[in-house]
Each structure stands twice: as structure tokens, then as C-alpha cells.
Amino acid sequence: MPIDTPQLLDTARQIIEISATIAFALSGVLKAAHKKLDVVGVCVLAFIAAFGGGTLRDLLLDNRPFFWASHDYLVWAVLFMSLLAISFLRRKHFQITERAMLWPDMLGLGLFTAVGVDLAAELGMSPLISVMMGVVTGVFGGVLRDVLCGEIPQAFRDHQPYAVCAFAGGGADLLLRQFDAVHETAPLLACVVVTAGLRALAMWRQWRIPSWRMED
Amino acid sequence: MPIDTPQLLDTARQIIEISATIAFALSGVLKAAHKKLDVVGVCVLAFIAAFGGGTLRDLLLDNRPFFWASHDYLVWAVLFMSLLAISFLRRKHFQITERAMLWPDMLGLGLFTAVGVDLAAELGMSPLISVMMGVVTGVFGGVLRDVLCGEIPQAFRDHQPYAVCAFAGGGADLLLRQFDAVHETAPLLACVVVTAGLRALAMWRQWRIPSWRMED
């Protein structure tokens, strides 16, 4: 009996999706901890970091119901994880948590971007707008998380390639979608590989993106 | 002639609705005063504190027209109240204003939560999402008000049970909706009583909700 590749891919996708959602939510939990928020703040920031990007994309594309509204087990998971974290996660665990989140976060950035690009392209958006919707899906959960904490979003000021990796991955996704010959999961795979690969490279080589030179 | 109970309830509901809207708007006005905003800032914050929660809920549920768009006498009332406040309200009146707002705010939190829960449940949302939409309706006006002032929302960091009371009230609402035998206004009444009752208890007994213990 041959191995059922599509189903393997589907399972892989679901595993990435759930672990990325948890990693995104954990970034909200850690931010809430740094800001000394109460349990309501922790849960809200976890929710917004996990689902804010996709929700903003769906608002812009007028796409309903929201992903979290039709998959509410994910909301339960994020709430449960938030309560678990507030009970057991202590400052000494922060560093190891952040390291453990790195890989799911990278893969999730790629996967969420691909989902956004594909949805926008199917709704007939132009290539530029489709890639933008992909970047919004992957990046704006973190942006909303930071705005709710009264901070300038990290994605706008840390000079690391993050949104830029998602932009490149979204471009790869759209490019592959032009060819009829390729398997239907190829664009999604390309987006995940390009986004996560660039992000890993960027962190390893400590790439910096251009910023304003204010000296002159 | 028997007393017409449904109409009495309806009148009571309208009185709570209008006084709660004014109390929510006043919280925006006071925040604007603390931040030394100009008259535009005062009016916008009053509007957002009063209508922001319901507007966000309607955006998420794709429900139109907005409450304030079809009842624009409420917008006139909020605008008029804002101009009145900027003309006559002085720092020495702030404390008494805040005390006078306490009861309408509590009842309004319960009423707005019930409205949100009922709308979401009627649109077929799951119980968790329905209660969330109720909490968004009651709490996110204040959250948006604080975000527009560049502050971390009070609801996320003051360690007082506020969103939590709305959550419990929304749960009571949904629970009663399961029973066919009860009168149709019973869930709404239960939500208002549970939310406002818990909130009053919490303020009287100075309850605190858990927050992050950062010491260890």
C-alpha cells in the first residue's frame, strides 16, 4: 500500500498550524508578563497575538466566519494555555520559552502568510494586494499585541527581516500559483520554505534591514 | 387593569441603555480631560468609549447598520454631553462625577454584555464565542478609549474583576437561554443581575483577580 502523501501533508499542516498558534499566543503571554498585566490582559494579548493577523485580514477581505469562530477549540486551547502560563510560568523560564518558540514561530509565519495570500488571490485581489494580505496575516497579530501594550510595534523598529521574509515567501507562493503543472500544495510549501528559510538565515547571519540614517 | 410588565421592562431597559451610554461616554470625557485633549479629542473619546465595544462586536459579527448609525439621537446626546462637559465640568467635579457614574456603569456593563451575547447566539456562534462577543461589547469601548490615549487598557492591568464579571454574566445569560420555559427577557435580566451584582460585590469586598507573580 503506497503512503498517502496528501494526507501526510494535511497532518503536517495541522501540526504546524496548532503549534504556530500556540507559539504566537505565547508571544502575547510573555509580553503581558513583561507589562505586569492581570489575567484578563494575559488572555486578551494571547488571543490577539494568535488570531489578530488573520482577523484583520478577514475584516479587510470581508471574509466570514473568522477562523477562530468556526474552530473554537483553538480559542479554548489559547485560553487554557494562558491560564497554565500564568499559574506555572516564572521569570526563570522566559528565556527557554522564547527559544522553544523560535521554530514554530518561523514555520507559522510562513504558513499564515501562505493562507493569507491564497485566500486573497482566490478572491481576485491583485498580486501586490494578495502578498500584502499574506504579510498582514503573518505579522499583524504581533503588531496589534504591541499597540495594545502602548508600544511601537516590534516589527516596525527592530531592524530584523521579519515582515520582509513573509513578503518574499508570499511572492514565491504567487509565482508558483501561475503554473498549472505543479501540485496544488506546492505554492503553500514554497511560501513556508522561503519564509522560514529566509528568517532562519536572517537570524543566523544577523541580517539587518535598512533604516533611517538620521545623522545627516 | 393589570400592570403591563413587558412594557415596564422595556422602559427600564431603555432607561438603563441611555444612562449607561452617557456613563460610558463620560468615562471617555474624563480620560480626555486628564490627557488635556482639545474639544475634538473629547468628543471622539466620548464617542469611542460609548459605542466602541458594540461597534467592534458588529464589525466582528458583520452586523449592520451599527446601533449608533440607526439611532443617531444617541450620537447627538453624546456630542451635546461632551460640549456641556468641556464648558462646565471642572476638576473639582471629577470625583463626584466618577461616583455618580458607578451604578450606570455597572448596569450598563451587564446590559451591553447581554445584548452582545444574545446577538452572537442568534447568529449561531458557539457558546464560548457568544460570551466573548458579550464581553467585547461591554469592555472594549474602554479598551479602545485607552489605546487611543497611548495607555495600556485599564481593563488589562487594574487587577479588578470587570471583564470577568461580564464573562460570568454572559455565561448566566446563555445558561438561561437553554430553557424554553423561562420568559424571553429572563436571560437578559440574569446577565444584568449577575454582572452588576458581581461587580458591586467585587468593589465592596475589594476583590482582586490573579496576576503574574514576577518575583520568582
Next chain:
Amino acid sequence: MPIDTPQLLDTARQIIEISATIAFALSGVLKAAHKKLDVVGVCVLAFIAAFGGGTLRDLLLDNRPFFWASHDYLVWAVLFMSLLAISFLRRKHFQITERAMLWPDMLGLGLFTAVGVDLAAELGMSPLISVMMGVVTGVFGGVLRDVLCGEIPQAFRDHQPYAVCAFAGGGADLLLRQFDAVHETAPLLACVVVTAGLRALAMWRQWRIPSWRMED
């Protein structure tokens, strides 16, 4: 051959539209420069300053597709301008850039307000709500730009008539729409003239709008 007035007006409108979009986007670029954001932050702030107001109005009115989604050459222009600015604009050019933006910004405030008022009125909104939608279109790009930078929006605290001019212009637009006799572009023209004229007067005479007197 007579001069084709409607087409002249249409061309004038397009010129104002494009130069105002660029002026609004530049206000985002300069804000990003002051905050030392990276290239992602510069592009996002430029986009939000240029299109945020119209996008919020369309979200509230449930109007799709967004202006920028169906005219994506404008998004390309804003992106291109942002990259150009980060490459060549230096601190010594800031003052002259701000002065060059004044007129396109004034005319754009009037034009964007008129577009918002007309759209809302055609969707059957009440006069107050229509004028509010006009003000949102003209002013909330700047508000969202400031919120994303963790600042209290300039429009709420600089005590200069800005939103107030748009409010008056929107009122003039609605007023002229009551008369069947006038040419269909008259309301739009009235809104631009009143808004930009009041704004120019306000800057020349250094008018201030009322704010809170906290001393007593």
C-alpha cells in the same frame, strides 16, 4: 470648440487625489523617521497615513472593495515613494518637505471628506453620520498613524482646527446636496473650498479650538 468643463474638473480631481495621497503618505514617512523606524515601519506608516481613513470608513459602511485594493497603482506609488524617501530624504530636508505638503494636505483633507460624505449619504446614512464618515475619511489616517507610534493622536491634542474644518466642509457638502438645481460636482467643490479655506485661514490667523481649562 467649447472647453470640456466636466473633464477639466475630473482631471483636477485626480491631480488633487494623487498629490493628497502622496502628502498624507509623506506625513507617515516623516513620523516614522522621527521614531527611527526601519523600512517596514516606514512603508506601513506611509500606507496607513494615506489609506487608513478611507479604509476605516469603508469598514464602518461595509463598502468593498477598498479604494486601494481596486487602484493598486496608488499602493505601488506609496511604496515607491517610501523607499525613495528612506534612501534620499535627510533631516535637513524635513522642514521644506513639511512646507511643501501643506497645500496638498489641505486640499486632500477637503477632497477625502467630500468623498466620505457623498458615499455615506448615498448609502442612506443620516446627515450627522454622513458628516462623521467624511471626517473619519479625512482625519483617521493620521489618527491611526499616531496610534501605531504609541502617541496620542495629533488631531486630538494640538488645539488646531483640523477635524473641525472637515466637519464644516462636510456640512457645506450636505447642504448643497439638498438642491436639485446645482451641478453634481458643486457639493464636492463646496466641501473642498470650505475645508481648505477654513484650514488656510486657521493656520494664517493661528486659530485655536477650545480645550479643557484644568486650572479651576
